[in-house]
Amino acid sequence: MNSMRKRERPALPDLTSAQSPQAAAKPRKLRVLVAGEFSAGKTSLINGLLGEKVLPSHVTATALPPIWLVHGRDRGQIWIDKEEVARPLCDLAQLNLEKARYCVIAHGAPILERIDIIDTPGSSDPNMPMESWQRMLRYADLVIWCTNATQAWRQSEKAVWDAMPQALLEQPMLVVTHGDRLPDERTRARLMRRVQREAGEVFPTIRLAALTDAQDVAQIGREIERLIGQIGQPSGETNETVAKFVRERDVIAFPKPRMPVKPRRLRSARLIKAEGAELPEVTDAEPLILDSPLPDYPPAEPASMPGPARALWEELTAGHAFTDAADVLAHVEHLLDRLDARAADEPEPAYATRRSTP
Known part of the structure; x- marks a missing residue:
């Protein structure tokens, strides 16, 4: 043991x-x-x-x-x-x-x-x-x-x-x-x-x-x-908040307006004070009560796909925490090597060749 x-x-x-x-x-x-x-x-x-x-x-x-x-x-x-x-x-x-x-x-x-x-x-x-x-x-x-x-x-x-x-x-x-x-x-x-x-x-x-x-x-x-498949009885506690989210509605992105919103001219806080009016109070969003039916929210917009160079950079740096400038430069140099190899239609170099072995 x-x-x-x-x-x-x-x-x-x-x-x-x-x-x-x-x-x-x-x-x-x-x-x-x-x-x-x-x-x-x-x-x-x-x-x-x-x-x-x-x-x-x-x-x-x-x-x-x-x-x-x-x-x-x-x-x-x-x-x-x-x-x-x-x-x-x-x-x-x-x-x-x-x-x-x-x-x-x-x-x-x-x-x-x-x-x-x-x-x-x-x-x-x-x-x-x-x-x-x-x-x-x-x-x-x-x-x-x-x-x-x-x-x-x-x-x-x-x-x-x-x-x-x-x-x-x-x-x-x-x-x-x-x-x-x-x-x-x-x-x-x-x-x-x-x-x-x-x-x-x-x-x-x-x-x-x-x-x-x-x-x-x-x-x-x-x-x-x-x-x-080898677990019999779940050991984790129940979570009613998550259960209600899954049970009642699986689309919660952002509220859509209840009625058409007319465009209005924005006034600065200085002009509002000059007119003797009070500034509107800014508060946090109202709580979402899951005990009641949820409104029909529109689906979230899909994220745009990154370009080839940015996608390659995200691949090279996935899960990596940069510790110093030399580490960043090593990644940038390897990114340039990979891009040059792709442009010349040659085999791409392995990143491990630039790092010391454990």
């Missing part, structure tokens, strides 16, 4: 609490929580499982709360405040992080017909408190832990995993991401032997994957389905 399981664990959400008779009578979809350290490739893995880029994965997107993905039409989405009140969400980039506890987004990906996926902030992200992702553990039935191949399974990751609730330690999976950044098969084999030796007793399933390889991502998806 691994020594990490023997040590006393810090108090975290209790996942063994009894379910209500109503929840037990109606089985629900299992929930897979994807966790890991900052820049471990969690969001890139989830986008791969969904089949398209649904969640932002660039560096500035790390300052997001947990995102709960459910199956539904037209990408409806809401955000949940600290009082568990659901509100419409138009744009993740405009989300107030001080008020938001987590978001719920509906998407039509086939995998979401069988499971829910919860994306969490990095456990080592300096911009996000630990409790922002730890509070979501109570809702999980299975945890997928992502670790970067260039520095896989660090002591800081072991410390976090040592505090995991017991109910989530039965069938976890460790995904060693960014396998394409390793230079050759010999390095990959050496890395996997070390990870298996140090984490094999904790993780019954360990897989190395290149997140840019569709076959690798598909293999991870099959492993997830195999693991959830």
Whole structure:
């Protein structure tokens, strides 16, 4: 038995609490929580499982709360405040992080017909408190832990995993991401032997994957389905807010006007004060009450596709946190090499040739 399981664990959400008779009578979809350290490739893995880029994965997107993905039409989405009140969400980039506890987004990906996926902030992200992702553990039935191949399974990751609730330690999976950044098969084999030796007793399933390889991502998806097939009774707590969102309406994007809006001339605050009138009060959006029928919201506009150069840059920097100027320049030089190779119709150089091997 691994020594990490023997040590006393810090108090975290209790996942063994009894379910209500109503929840037990109606089985629900299992929930897979994807966790890991900052820049471990969690969001890139989830986008791969969904089949398209649904969640932002660039560096500035790390300052997001947990995102709960459910199956539904037209990408409806809401955000949940600290009082568990659901509100419409138009744009993740405009989300107030001080008020938001987590978001719920509906998407039509086939995998979401069988499971829910919860994306969490990095456990080592300096911009996000630990409790922002730890509070979501109570809702999980299975945890997928992502670790970067260039520095896989660090002591800081072991410390976090040592505090995991017991109910989530039965069938976890460790995904060693960014396998394409390793230079050759010999390095990959050496890395996997070390990870298996140090984490094999904790993780019954360990897989190395290149997140840019569709076959690798598909293999991870099959492993997830195999693991959830072995789970009998869900251990995660019920969440009525998410259940109502899925049950009552799967399209929540932004309210449409109740009546045609006539254009009006805007006046500055200085002119309003000069006329002796009071400025209009600016308040937050009214809470979205899920107990009542929801209005018919229009579907969200699909995101525009990036150009070839920008798409290549997003591929090279997916899940990567830049640490210094030299790191940025190395990526830029490799981007130029790839573009030159494409223009000359030559084989594209491997990024691993520019990095030191672990």
